[in-house]
Amino acid sequence: GAGVSQTPSNKVTEKGKYVELRCDPISGHTALYWYRQSLGQGPEFLIYFQGTGAADDSGLPNDRFFAVRPEGSVSTLKIQRTERGDSAVYLCASSLTSGTTGELFFGEGSRLTVL
Amino acid sequence: AQSVAQPEDQVNVAEGNPLTVKCTYSVSGNPYLFWYVQYPNRGLQFLLKYITGDNLVKGSYGFEAEFNKSQTSFHLKKPSALVSDSALYFCAVRGTGRRALTFGSGTRLQVQP
Numbered sequence: 001g002a003g004v005s006q007t008p009s010n011k012v013t014e015k016g017k018y019v020e021l022r023c024d025p026i027s028g029h030t031a032l033y034w035y036r037q038s039l040g041q042g043p044e045f046l047i048y049f050q051g052t053g054a055a056d057d058s059g060l061p062n063d064r065f066f067a068v069r070p071e072g073s074v075s076t077l078k079i080q081r082t083e084r085g086d087s088a089v090y091l092c093a094s095s096l097t098s099g100t101t102g103e104l105f106f107g108e109g110s111r112l113t114v115l
Numbered sequence: 116a117q118s119v120a121q122p123e124d125q126v127n128v129a130e131g132n133p134l135t136v137k138c139t140y141s142v143s144g145n146p147y148l149f150w151y152v153q154y155p156n157r158g159l160q161f162l163l164k165y166i167t168g169d170n171l172v173k174g175s176y177g178f179e180a181e182f183n184k185s186q187t188s189f190h191l192k193k194p195s196a197l198v199s200d201s202a203l204y205f206c207a208v209r210g211t212g213r214r215a216l217t218f219g220s221g222t223r224l225q226v227q228p
Contacts, residue, residue, distance in 0.1 A: 042218035106158040
């Protein structure tokens with residue numbers, strides 16, 4: 001596709017439920033990032049993939065959060081036993097290069113609301 | 116550790132006037148600096164970046180930014196603001212050897228007609 005695609009755009013769930021958020025990066029981009037943006041704040045880094053492997057997962061807040069990228073393209077962010085504090089916009093980004101100079105291209109985000 | 120500070124929550128400017136949105140950073144090694152813009156209910160859009168070389172970087176939509184190593188700053192500027200520039204602006208930094216961008220808390224730019 002032309003840009004980073006994220007689904008669903010909106011997800012409302014109940015506390016304690018399991019949620020999956022999907023990201024389809026720009027074709028050919030090997031690096032993929034997940035960020036979380038709470039209201040009134042800047043994006044907060046969660047995890048970075050280079051190819052299929054999670055190269056840096058230092059931003060995941062706890063073990064309820066997990067992400068995969070099994071074929072080096074599409075990625076899924078998985079949240080178990082959701083809590084109200086997980087409510088935020090989850091942003092996915094991809095980058096052509098794995099180096100430090102490349103800019104990230106962001107999707108429009110998945111807005112998660114935990115009731 | 117790497118961090119970004121955007122000291123102003125909001126900047127107000129009249130259309131046609133110059134604008135500046137401030138950003139300071141802290142990083143180990145060489146800094147790689149970025150500016151993004153976010154319109155309501157949209158993802159972040161890349162504006163410009165500083166990697167090396169000329170301290171004045173030009174980007175999209177007439178924006179530019181000036182890298183100042185001694186002041187660890189990377190302020191975003193535009194000579195003549197447009198009402199359509201009204202949006203949320205984020206500064207971000209990446210240090211040597213890091214892959215993740217660290218973002219500031221954002222500055223809301225309001226351009227009045």
